[in-house]
Amino acid sequence: MNRRVGYAAAVAAVVLLLGAVLSPGFASWPGLRAVLVVASFTGFVAAGQMLVVLVGGIDLSIPWVLNAAAIVLTTTGLGMADRLPLALALAIGAGLLAGLVNGLGVAWLGVPAVVMTLGMNGVMQGLTLGVSQGLTCGECGHYAPQPLRDLFAGTVPAALLVWLGAALFVTVLLTLTTFGRRVYATGANPRAAYLSGVGVKGVTVALYTLSGGFAALAGIMLVGYGGQASLGLGDPYLFESIAAVVVGGVSILGGRGHYLGVVAGSLTLVAVTTVLRAQQVPEHGRLMIYGLVILAILFAYGRERAHD
């Protein structure tokens, strides 16, 4: 593992400690559990974002892919437990499909990632709003099926195990498989990777597809957490996913980074907000401090190398 993962973990530890000192109850398991659950949503979207950032890309379609998946889930699940598998499959499928189209556009049509995913965000937003008639459709009011909501109950919510599973999946994929090697090679030098027989386009498509899948997963979990789908559910997660990736020590230029760092990054971001809320800092103060914390972290270990 690299040095930046260590930094990311250290920062997360410092913020959590600070929270424990500043606000009573933060250090307790219920307090920590709340932070972990909220951080898991960031963790899911950041997993996808990280995968595309590793090859020097970016996914701006996360907000509405997430939102679309959330609405697909509630409108096909209809609040019934026995419809949940179908609803899950459709929601994840929608995310994967959007990601696949992103990947094909970027890799095969050569559309810059910013443009392709920005366009996809618009397409998903339009489709979601249009098909659900602005979330006024007959099925739109349904709650998430009970088993999904149960993921967030108990001393150790099963949602956290889902996050653990996702973390294992991403880590194993990147560090132990040939696919992972090809990902890092593509990120480090796409031309050299291509000339060494790496199917750069295929790798790229797979990563964008996975990112779509992770955005959908986040949408599903958010619906389970909140009970219902809403419009604008994904909006906070666009910049939050990028911030988590970078605070997690992943190089925005590609080729470097590990998901463990991103987990720490997600924790840091959510803990900062939680601590500030507990301190009753008003929203404008939270936003400003949040920005300054990210800036400070960037200065600490997010700098590019000197020029000479």
Added chain:
Amino acid sequence: MPAVRDLQDRLGYVVLAATALAYFAVYTTSLGRPPGSFDYLAILNTTMPLVLVALGQSLVVLTGGIDLSVGGVVSLCVAITAATGGTPGWILAVLLLGTLCGLVNGLVVAYGRIAPILTTLATLSVYTGAALWVLPVPGGSIAPEVRAVLSNPNAPTGLGWLALAVAGWWVLRRTRFGMRVYAVGSDETAARAVGVPVERVKAKVYALSGLCSAAAAVFYVATTTAGDANAGAPFILTSIASVVVGGVAFTGGKGSAMGAVAGAVALTLVIDVLFFAGIDPLYQSLFQGLFLVVAVLLGTGAALLARRRSA
């Protein structure tokens, strides 16, 4: 094949022309008469803020950077303008503040060596917070005489300001600074090696982007006659979209701010086209998204064709 390559360079104008034609056609068929001067003026006044933000964004993109904080700077400046009633003195102060916000970005990017997307992501949060602080609830006002000068709904004052923006770019392009902007975007290391003061160029470019965002904020308040601390948020993605449609390359060094201006106008027109074409407004972003991707595909397609022919 210079003619085809020109299409890539002039993507913004081509797209604008196509969109304007479509606008004219759907307007005329749906209302039974061609659009009049009042319609053009309304479009001009609506589009001015985006034109200005896109202008600043394109400068940054030309150096190979990106400015996400335009959303925050616009919000902050909207908040201050509306909260103070937008008197000329305050407008000047707002323009200065916007420039300063941009300069901070530039200094962090250039001397702090932090990637532009990350720097401006962080400052976006700071500036948005500041905007909320100034104007916690939407409201405020703007002096009527300022409104009459900036975005008069009955007189084409906006045209003058648009011309000023275009002229500003024209002059900038022909200064040594203008050449250096392209040099930095083209190859930073090489530019440094031949004596271009890369750091100063970057700092200035971000400061200019801040100034453009501040000016956009003033126009925004003049047009809507009130302020909202979240007014800037949509400009992040729309300014990037304008730059893209305008044919400015994200790798830097290629394109023109005028393309981005054309792109901004085209993006505004598309909304009207969809409206007059009778498309459910809920589907609006679907078509905007497609428009963005198709416009860029058109550009890359042309570039590909040019390469094929010359090979």
Added chain:
Amino acid sequence: MTVMATGVGRAFGGVQALRDASFAARPGEIHALAGENGAGKSTLIKVLCGAIRADTGTVAVDGRIATAFQELSLLPDLTVAENLLLAAPPRGRLGLVRRGRLRHEAGLVLSRYGATGIDPGSPARDLPVSQRQMVELVRVLASEPDVVFLDEPTAALAEREVDWLAGHMRRLRDAGACVIFTSHRWREIERLADRVTVFRNGTNVATRDRMTEEEAITLMTGRTLGATYPEISAIVPGESALTVTGLTSGRLRDVSFDLRKGEILGIGGLAGQGQRDLFLTLFGAGKPTAGRLSVTRNTHAGREPGTTAGPDSPSVNPESAPATAGPGRSSHRFAARMERWSARQPKDAIRAGIAYVPEDRKAEGLLLHLSIRDNIALATLARRSRAGFIRHQAEKAAISGIAATLAIGAGRSTSQAAGTLSGGNQQKTVMARWLLTDADVFLLYDVTRGVDAATKHDIYHLIADLARDGKAVLFYSSETEEIAGLCHRVLVLREGRVVTELPGPVGDAETIVAASIREPADA
């Protein structure tokens, strides 16, 4: 003295590029810096011209300085004119740049310095690399400097253009300027330099007026080398390994040849006559419009011939299998017609037993911040994996084996970043990647470019060993001498066509150069 450096030290990260280096040059001389890659020449030039600071020591340079860096410093999106006059463009009223005038003046500058045939309005990106190099040099010359630093100025130039540069260097010297240059070609140093300073391991080891190549190599490496090129006439080529018929792709026009097993086939010609298109197309990275290509595979036990073997299909570990233990052979045409060319990407070519070692290791070969091991393993990942998972033990064994064989990184751990290696070791790392693929055909494109003398020597012997093992080698070098010394046969390309075939070893570069510029008989 115009240029003076005393006790200069400079480190990059953990690597000490210069240590206690001293250097002096006077007005009116051409002074060459010789040394292996990583000896500190480029760093010294950067310190002297002020591009980077020295950690220790003192530097003094009198007069106006101009520098042509090794990494070209032209701005690709700016026009030639803008590049030439960026520092002081012609300006009119209000201080605005006058575009028409800019272009006109740039045209005058180009013709004044004899760089003809370059359009000042063309973006630098669109020029061939030799012309870009010339524009870079014209910019340096046009500033009429007192002190000129030229770091590898001839690397991208053909012989005629080298003559052009030599003329200008002498003119500057005769006008009293101090000209300092580096080159990996000893012939140029011998021809141009009034004095030579040799660098080794970051410090100066000798400065002399005259020096033979043998002396220089001894000084540069600290050891004496045997004969420059290995004896290849004892290696007898066998049957055909790769047949190319009527290949047209990029600049290439209707190229046909037969490459045999155990043969080193040289591709000669002036720079930019389609050599690069030939290599890339054979490797599946070009866009052919006509022609056909077939390879004959040595089949190994357990490995299927040709393209039918999937990339992830289990195959015999090449490290454990004898390289040429082929019980059977099969001729597999992996493209019947170019239109249905199945090697559409390098992946397909690798599967068909072709390896390509590029010239520009930083752009096309290495993943600089990944480990040496990751770099070497990249082309053969699937062979040491089970169900997509890497078998780490097998990988470790294979990589340390090949790294030891090629003596990469002098005992350094293979988990270190490839970027920390010297240029020669970086090139060896790329070679190692391809040796592991156990390919039958090696496409070596200017592999010795920017490599120090000792590594060059190693690479020559490596190539001869490949041929001895029955591998087919296609060889191109920007140093025509290498083609003359190392190849069984040389095809000379001109404007994309094969104009002559010379039997080898040709021996002297002049024969190849003469064939490169001679008008074809039927023209």
